[in-house]
Amino acid sequence: MKHSVALFTLTAALLLSLPARSADVDWKKVDAALGKTAAVSGEVHRYGLPRSDLRVTLDGIVIKPALALGGWVAFAPIHDEAMVMGDLVLLETEITPVMSKLLESGLEITAVHNHILRASPATFYMHVAGHGDPEKIAASIRGALSSGSKTPFDPPVTTAGPAPAVDLDTSKIDEAMGAKGTPNGGVYQFGIPRRDPVTEGGMSVSGALGGANAINFQSTGNGKAAITGDFLVTGNEVNPLIRALRAGDIEVTAIHSHMLDEQPRMFFVHFWADDDAVKLARAVRTALDKTAVAQH
Structure with a gap:
């Protein structure tokens, strides 16, 4: 792993000597490969992967996906390639199959752990990183999640009306x-x-x-x-x-x-x-x- 991290660091450093231009990446192809549309912040393209399929409770509270189940991956362009970082929300039984597929594709796992306690069902968080062709990376992430977890990729079913209100001052x-x-x-x-x-x-x-x-x-x-x-x-x-x-x-x-x-x-x-x-x-x-x- 030390050699892998060192190689990642060296490669990223070399690529960073080139101008980082988001325009060098065809982001529509990345969107299509992941089956999601990115939220763009500067040069970073971030994709939400919320576990809206799960009903997780903690101390009797039903957790909304945006509170603690909001998985994501984000791409930052490095010339015509990209660096990716992300946090995938998984059930215990989904960890090994998803990890195996990601490793096979050349991505790195940087952490696996809990974020909260006493949740039912228990949820875990797998942090990922890598660099390369963003379209291929996006396809690998979708493939790993589709085959090893029930992370939803279909657009959420929406009904007419305002966004959910925040009942707080x-x-x-x-x-x-x-x-x-x-x-x-x-x-x-x-x-x-x-x-x-x-x-x-x-x-x-x-x-x-x-x-x-x-x-x-x-x-x-x-x-x-x-x-x-x-x-x-x-x-x-x-x-x-x-x-x-x-x-x-x-x-x-x-x-x-x-x-x-x-x-x-x-x-x-x-x-x-x-x-x-x-x-x-x-x-x-x-x-x-x-x-x-x-x-x-």
Whole structure:
């Protein structure tokens, strides 16, 4: 694995000496290969792979896909090739068949672990990385997920009407967080960037590539919310952060890495709570301020 990571880093560094132009990639072919349409952020094309087929409950709460089941893969162009990173949501029985297919295609697995606790059924998260022809990579990812899991690829059935509402006082949550959230599938989401960029293989890992603090709020009624997500921190920030979370009565559910060769070395701290939404937002902001986040 060390040789594989070193080769990936060297190749990415060499390719990065060339101009990175999204126009060099035929993104319509990548869309077709994956069976999804990308959300574009700058040069990064990100594809959502939510597990909308699953009914997952935690502490009696039915988890919306946008809260904790939102798998994804993102492509960043490197000349006429691309670097890919992603996070696939899988059931326990799906891990080995999906992993085997991805490895056969030349992609790398960078982590497999939980993000939350006590979920029924239990869900796991497989982080992937690689570089090469983005159309071929997209086809490999779809093939692995289609043969080894029940991850849906058909467009969701939509009915006329407004998007799912977020039954929370989002203005007060924004004020407590010191940032502006975004509604998505009935969940109120925050992406809080770090002050200094994280790089992987010499390339900046932006928010769209998984390089930001992700904080999600799902209403559980009467002004309360279930919250989960992950904080992106350096080693010396881990314990100040989790002490602040526990002081705010927020459960720490996992501490681990998602990448293999990032600089500086980063850890992801996952969490869970169900309480007054504004109270939790204040506690999350206090915890964030223990880390090197961008000024707000």
